[in-house]
Amino acid sequence: MxxxxxxxxxxxxxxxxxxxxxxxxxxxxxxxxxxxxxxxxxxxxxxxxxxxxxxxLPRRVSQKLAQIASAKTSTREVQPGMRLVREWQGKVHVVTISEDGVIQWNDRAWKSLSEVARTITGTRWSGPAFFGLKAKTGRAA
Structure with a gap:
């Protein structure tokens, strides 16, 4: 149109x-x-x-609105300068968010935290959940 x-x-x-x-x-x-x-x-x-x-709306905005409407979980947004640390099968993994918002892990830039989590675990994981940014709110929908 x-x-x-x-x-x-x-x-x-x-x-x-x-x-x-x-x-x-x-x-x-x-x-x-x-x-x-x-x-x-x-x-x-x-x-x-x-x-x-x-x-x-962009996909990310639609997802955030759906999450808010369901009131089941809450996800903290990644911020430049963040360091996310997660131990998986005895190995410590450190992800950093650069000043320009790029996700860095193992000396490489990644598209998303979920992509990093999938690579680490070999299974489909929510990156925010894997790195502790997503939590249940305790409220019922």
Whole structure:
């Protein structure tokens, strides 16, 4: 969808009646209608249209929002300068986060903590869980 086309669709939302908004929600999302005010539905529809046009939220943001919504775990973000230490099968592994945010382990840059954890263990591990950054919150969803 072109920028002009998106702007035209967003402009239509401003003058749409509540019935038109409900109809458009079902057409655009193919999901059940949320029980919200017409004003909030207008905002939600605008977000849906923009997300469809521009790709939505980055995967990392979606995961963080889902984690917050479930209230089951909490993950601390890695910060530049961090040193993460984990013993695995009698060997100590040290991962550092450089000032530019690059993950360093065994004199090599890695894409993610999970990639490092998988290499160390030989199995699929959550890197944040393996290095102690992910913890259960103790709250039920």
């Amino acid at each position: 072109s920028r002009a086309s998106l702007e035209a669709e967003l402009a239509v939302l401003a003058d749409a009646s509540p019935a038109q908004l409900r109809e458009q929600w079902l057409e655009v999302t193919r999901r059940p209608l949320p029980r919200v005010s017409p004003g909030l539905l207008r905002l939600a529809l605008a977000w849906e249209l923009q997300a469809r046009s521009r790709g939505g």
